[in-house]
Amino acid sequence: MGKITAALIGNHTRVYISDTTDMVEEARKIHGTYPVATAALGRSITAASIMGKLLKGKKEKLTFQIKGTNLIHSIVVVAWSNGNVKAYISDPQIDIEDHDNRKLNVGGAIGKDGELIIIKDLGLKDPYIGRAPLVSGEIAEDLAQYYLDSEQQPSIISLGVLINKDLSVKSAGGFIAQTMPDITEEEIVLLEDAISKMKPISTILKDYKSHKEMLEALFPNINIKILETYETALKCDCSKEKLESALITLGPDDIKEMMDKDKGAELHCHFCNTYYKFDYDELMKIYELTKE
Numbered sequence: 001m002g003k004i005t006a007a008l009i010g011n012h013t014r015v016y017i018s019d020t021t022d023m024v025e026e027a028r029k030i031h032g033t034y035p036v037a038t039a040a041l042g043r044s045i046t047a048a049s050i051m052g053k054l055l056k057g058k059k060e061k062l063t064f065q066i067k068g069t070n071l072i073h074s075i076v077v078v079a080w081s082n083g084n085v086k087a088y089i090s091d092p093q094i095d096i097e098d099h100d101n102r103k104l105n106v107g108g109a110i111g112k113d114g115e116l117i118i119i120k121d122l123g124l125k126d127p128y129i130g131r132a133p134l135v136s137g138e139i140a141e142d143l144a145q146y147y148l149d150s151e152q153q154p155s156i157i158s159l160g161v162l163i164n165k166d167l168s169v170k171s172a173g174g175f176i177a178q179t180m181p182d183i184t185e186e187e188i189v190l191l192e193d194a195i196s197k198m199k200p201i202s203t204i205l206k207d208y209k210s211h212k213e214m215l216e217a218l219f220p221n222i223n224i225k226i227l228e229t230y231e232t233a234l235k236c237d238c239s240k241e242k243l244e245s246a247l248i249t250l251g252p253d254d255i256k257e258m259m260d261k262d263k264g265a266e267l268h269c270h271f272c273n274t275y276y277k278f279d280y281d282e283l284m285k286i287y288e289l290t291k292e
């Protein structure tokens with residue numbers, strides 16, 4: 001279970017701070033990621049889960065996608081408006097030299113020439129698609145730049161993942177803070193001062209337990225008001241029924257071929273790593289449906 005807390009920093013800055021330790025550990029087990037990939041996937045999970053919470057409508061959905069150019073080619077996290085996510089990484093077992101002592105080289109593994117793609121399904125005919133070139137591949141910076149360029153929204157973003165010696169996730173989390181248009185000069189000065197002295201999120205995750213304490217340590221001279229706390233989870237939405245519908249859209253010829261050649265079909269969900277088997281008779285039923 002993860003946890004997101006919504007709060008106010010001063011009077012004109014909204015913040016969502018998140019603990020995704022359990023979610024990232026679960027994703028690590030599903031995908032068998034090694035530390036750099038765990039960190040890249042974990043930062044993406046934290047960002048997407050908060051962005052899901054930032055969606056306005058209950059039925060809205062968001063896809064957070066990173067296209068890398070070095071060792072990690074693709075990360076896809078789908079988030080719902082309750083903050084739940086499903087997550088995929090194309091290259092879970094990469095490793096890269098050149099870590100400094102405390103920080104995993106996520107930017108190096110993703111590469112600087114990649115792209116961040118945000119797809120928002122707001123229940124309209126066409127989804128909204130925003131694309132931004134990566135700034136560093138470290139993800140938090142890239143997302144802050146995306147918000148500024150694509151949504152004209154100044155944002156302070158920090159994302160972190162700490163790994164245990166046995167490669168499991170020690171802690172994961174982060175925050176997205178966004179200023180409101182009517183923020184005062186005085187508040188901007190306080191925020192800038194806090195940012196200039198801000199401790200790395202990995203230190204904050206290690207040193208503090210509650211979200212309130214974390215926010216007070218991140219923004220020491222500004223009043224913090226906690227608004228609400230939500231539970232979040234890593235949860236896939238796949239099912240045999242959904243895959244059946246997908247098979248139907250393939251059309252009769254492809255289904256017939258699966259029946260003749262393989263006497264069945266096995267479909268794989270890349271997000272939760274589940275395999276779904278369809279035997280000959282099940283395919284026959286689907287075949288009949290494609291002809292209707």
Ligand SMILES: [Zn+2]
Nearest residue numbers: 236238269272
């Ligand atoms: Zn699934």
